[in-house]
Amino acid sequence: MTLRQARQEYFERNGLGDGGYSARWVKFQMGPIPFAIPNTEARKKAVKLHDLHHVLTGYGTTWTGEAEISAWEIASGCRGYLVAWVINFFAFIIGLVIAPRALYRAFLRGRYSGNFYGVRFQEHLLEKSVGDARRELRVDQTASPLLSDKLAFAMWAAAPVLIAAVFVAGIYALLLR
Secondary structure, three states, X not given: OEHHHHHHHHHHHOOOOOOOOOOOEEEEEEOOEEEEEEOOHHHHHHHXXXXXXXXHHOOOOOHHHHHHHHHHHHHXXXXXXXXXXXXXXHHHHHHHHHOHXXXXXXXXXXXXXXXXXXXXXXXXXXXXXXXXXXXXXXXXXXXXXXXXXXXXXXXXXXXXXXXXXXXXHHHHHHHHO
16 A cells, blocks of 8 residues: 555544644644644645654544654654644643653664655655555664653653743742732
8 A cells, every 4th residue: 555545544444634734824723623734835744744643653633642743752752843843742731641651662662763754745655555665764674762862752751840930930920029
């Protein structure tokens, strides 16, 4: 099966239409609360590769699945796709709360994988077979976690706590003035 065919199945299975690449806004729900973010050109470039990563890894589009793919992408490197780093960071935080073990496993898997963020999306990429892409990117390669893998995960897990602490300290300092 080609990546094009697999991506189309992924879209259909998850009710994503054509992937929403041309939409002006991306809508999602967090419980009963609807949210929307602008579908910027930077996001469109990243999400075309992100969707292929879903196909290659098998991670779903539930909150847990999005946290897993985010951990995998962070660990395998988002390179120059700043929007991917930012969105993945927030999904990573959610994963720490709702599925920390799954997040950790996905992060470790990503440490030994490559991804498509090293290339610019081009239509011919979709003609590659899923199997060839998985082998090329070492998606299913596993290894026992090294201390450096555990420390990298701990760093990413600590980052939101540190950011929150700085934010709270800043608000506290403003209130004291």
